[in-house]
Amino acid sequence: MNNIKQEVEKITIPKDLHERAKLGVKQAKVEKKEGQKRSITKKGTVYKRLSITAAACLLAWSTFTFTPVVAAIQEMYDRIFSTQHIDDTGVRTAISNGNGQALDQTFYDEKNDITVNFEGVMTDDKETKLLLTFQSEQTDLENYFLDIFEGATKISLHDESGQKIPLPNVGWGSRYYDSNENKVAEALSFAPIKEFAGQNITLEIENITIYRDDEESGEFKVESIETVWPLSFTLDQSAISDRETLEVNKEFEFEGKTYTIKQVEFSALETRVVVAGEDTKIQTDETGMKYRIMSKLEHQFLNARKIDKEDGYIVDEKKSGVFLKSAGERVDPIFSKGEVEGADDEYIMIFSQVKDRDDVVLEVGKDIAVSLTK
Amino acid sequence: MKKAQKGDDKAFLKLFQQYEEDIYRMAYVYVKNESDALDVVQEVAYRSFSKIETLKSPEFFKSWLLRITITCAIDLMRKNKKVVHLNPDYQEKIGLEDGDLSLSITLQELLERLTEHEKSIVMLRFYEGYSFREIGEMLHMPLGSVKSVLYRALEKLRKQCKGADFYE
Numbered sequence: 263m264n265n266i267k268q269e270v271e272k273i274t275i276p277k278d279l280h281e282r283a284k285l286g287v288k289q290a291k292v293e294k295k296e297g298q299k300r301s302i303t304k305k306g307t308v309y310k311r312l313s314i315t316a317a318a319c320l321l322a323w324s325t326f327t328f329t330p331v332v333a334a335i336q337e338m339y340d341r342i343f344s345t346q347h348i349d350d351t352g353v354r355t356a357i358s359n360g361n362g363q364a365l366d367q368t369f370y371d372e373k374n375d376i377t378v379n380f381e382g383v384m385t386d387d388k389e390t391k392l393l394l395t396f397q398s399e400q401t402d403l404e405n406y407f408l409d410i411f412e413g414a415t416k417i418s419l420h421d422e423s424g425q426k427i428p429l430p431n432v433g434w435g436s437r438y439y440d441s442n443e444n445k446v447a448e449a450l451s452f453a454p455i456k457e458f459a460g461q462n463i464t465l466e467i468e469n470i471t472i473y474r475d476d477e478e479s480g481e482f483k484v485e486s487i488e489t490v491w492p493l494s495f496t497l498d499q500s501a502i503s504d505r506e507t508l509e510v511n512k513e514f515e516f517e518g519k520t521y522t523i524k525q526v527e528f529s530a531l532e533t534r535v536v537v538a539g540e541d542t543k544i545q546t547d548e549t550g551m552k553y554r555i556m557s558k559l560e561h562q563f564l565n566a567r568k569i570d571k572e573d574g575y576i577v578d579e580k581k582s583g584v585f586l587k588s589a590g591e592r593v594d595p596i597f598s599k600g601e602v603e604g605a606d607d608e609y610i611m612i613f614s615q616v617k618d619r620d621d622v623v624l625e626v627g628k629d630i631a632v633s634l635t636k
Numbered sequence: 637m638k639k640a641q642k643g644d645d646k647a648f649l650k651l652f653q654q655y656e657e658d659i660y661r662m663a664y665v666y667v668k669n670e671s672d673a674l675d676v677v678q679e680v681a682y683r684s685f686s687k688i689e690t691l692k693s694p695e696f697f698k699s700w701l702l703r704i705t706i707t708c709a710i711d712l713m714r715k716n717k718k719v720v721h722l723n724p725d726y727q728e729k730i731g732l733e734d735g736d737l738s739l740s741i742t743l744q745e746l747l748e749r750l751t752e753h754e755k756s757i758v759m760l761r762f763y764e765g766y767s768f769r770e771i772g773e774m775l776h777m778p779l780g781s782v783k784s785v786l787y788r789a790l791e792k793l794r795k796q797c798k799g800a801d802f803y804e
Contacts, residue, residue: 266762268742273661280649282674283656286681293686473714482711486647514798557747569672 285357292524293627296316299478300393312339334569342447343381343393347438349574349598351614352532353391353449356384360545361530362391363501369491374470375400378569380493387505389432392417392465393492397445404439405474406487408448409600411435413471414486419450420464424537429453429465430543433599436574458497467491503530506619514632515560522607526622526634531595533613535624535634542609567597574598587631588616648685655698658704658764666709669746679708688742699774702764706756706775713752720770747795752791757782 301543304580342348344357356362363383369378381393398404405431408415410431419427435451455463472485475566521539541557566583570576589595616622622634653661656677663676683704691700750758756775760766766774 264759266746268744270661270665270687270763271758273664275657275660276670276674279656279660279674279677280653282678283652285647286678286683287649289678290685291645405675442748473711475711482686482714484714554747619710622691628657 270318324380326552335445335460340441342395342438343449346573346576348436348447348449350391350436350451350596351594351598352599352612353393353436355548355615356391356531357382359530361503362393363495363498365493367493367494367495369493371392371457371489371491374487374602375401376406376491377562378491383501383577384496384503384531385454385497385498385501386503386531387454387456388527388529389419389531390501391531392430392450392456393448394450394632395445397443399444403444403446404441405472406446407437407471407473408435408450408467409471409473410450410452413473413484414469415471416468417450418466418468420457421458422463426466433596433602435597438574455497456502459499460497460501462494462496464492464494466493502512505529508619510634512634514626514630515623516626516630517571518563519558521559523560523624523632523634528616528619530615532599533593533616533622535611536604537609537611538605538607539609542607544606559611559626563595566595566599574599582627584611584627585625586613586634587625588622589618591617593622647746648688649681651697652681652684652701655701658698661763662702662705662759663709665747666706666752667712673709673713676705676708679712681703683708690726698764699766699770700739702760703774710752749792750789754785754792757786758789758793782787785801 270559273447289482289624294584295350318425344354346354350356361455364382364383365380367380369380370376371378376398376463378396381395384391385394396406407413410417410467411434417429420430421427429452431452433451434447438447439445450467455465468487468490472487473481474483474485475481476483478507506528508528510525512523514521514523515552519540521537521542524536524538527536529532537559539557539559541555542559545555562582563584566581566585568578568581577594577597584595593613594611598613602610602612604610620635624632626632655715659680660673660677663680664670664673667673668696680701684701691697707756724733746755746758760771760774761768768786769781771777772779773783
């Protein structure tokens with residue numbers, strides 16, 4: 263016999279387990295009595311409203327602190343992209359820095375009664391960010407996702423010659439659903455389009471992915487709606503930023519494993535630290551199947567990750583992790599850029615933009631600090 | 637069971653309690669942290685009590701609950717967007733409790749290496765002890781597919797756990 267059962271039994275049972283079961287039953291009992299159909303949006307509505315108010319106050323303050331030009335560019339984007347609901351600090355910082363090409367184009371998907379507003383685009387050598395919102399009067403959009411990572415949604419580019427080029431995802435992107443307005447904000451993240459600068463291009467988003475609970479069977483369903491949302495525009499230089507790569511080649515040891523920091527890449531959207539180590543290599547078994555195991559460094563990186571039901575992947579302030587420090591300030595990881603693949607032996611950690619590219623230190627846990635720039 | 641099906645919450649909870657630890661552990665294998673696993677248990681209790689009258693064969697109560705658990709756990713993972721990696725805190729807790737690092741690594745590999753689909757089948761087969769046929773019925777899969785997915789999952793685990801006999 264195998265030992266899987268013994269292994270699984272090592273998962274300790276929390277004291278409040280039965281209380282949680284009781285809560286679930288209580289909830290169902292109340293709804294049965296009242297004859298209600300549960301809507302997921304009810305959960306956390308008050309909290310959402312409060313956060314939106316808080317975010318609005320914060321924005322009101324922050325627009326006064328920026329220069330008029332930056333503030334004008336920022337006004338082009340929906341405010342939601344500057345709030346913590348978009349779990350990509352890189353996007354938020356890029357907006358506050360006035361980066362990107364404002365699009366402000368609207369497309370109406372008549373069949374699904376969805377109004378799509380393309381807000382802005384930013385691209386460099388490694389990724390593109392397309393910011394858009396979509397809203398509907400009739401269609402409940404809570405479960406509507408533009409998931410190009412593992413859903414049915416795809417994005418492609420049609421160049422001036424009419425050639426269709428599929429654009430694979432880079433990381434997962436960020437999404438937020440505002441139940442008060444029945445509006446979704448998406449920061450889609452996909453392959454770079456920098457090479458099309460100055461060209462008239464069309465980006466096409468195909469299919470909406472729907473993740474929903476089936477009320478009848480109680481099962482979780484993944485469905486899709488066939489549709490095409492086109493966006494034609496000339497890719498302006500304002501959308502494009504450069505990436506600066508700095509060779510580092512420094513070693514450090516963490517939990518008995520040696521890692522080499524190969525390079526650090528600075529862009530208007532992020533900072534990437536590329537590392538290779540004893541346990542970051544792709545493994546191959548005797549049948550030729552390739553697989554990757556999670557390195558000790560990756561465990562440490564993800565240790566500080568917390569999932570917030572409202573705001574996605576955020577930093578858990580109580581946990582140690584891997585951070586950058588620049589100009590004396592902590593630079594946070596962008597956890598929504600997960601599973602970005604590098605070369606076979608590499609592990610890529612992605613952080614927000616740094617304040618000073620000449621002063622960057624990688625901090626692993628409490629004890630390890632490696633200067634990437636000196 | 638009849639009482640429970642008529643909406644008696646106490647009778648239902650008594651039945652549910654017999655399986656709640658299994659439900660919690662099953663959920664944990666997917667979501668990999670206590671807080672989310674407890675959310676799954678609450679959701680399973682909610683969904684199962686809401687739909688208890690639709691359960692036609694009470695003898696399948698446990699397998700019905702486990703199927704709801706799998707869908708709730710995957711649902712939560714999707715809502716939280718993507719796969720959650722094992723938190724090192726958990727590793728420490730398990731390791732310290734048992735003083736057996738090699739086994740905790742095995743559990744870690746079980747959590748980390750398998751896909752959602754493989755986890756369902758491995759858990760139902762080796763933790764719950766269901767037959768291939770029962771698993772096929774629960775997951776609406778042909779018998780051959782259950783076997784091949786399980787075989788593939790065991791192959792993956794075997795590579796991580798040299799010396800451990802994963803075969804019956």
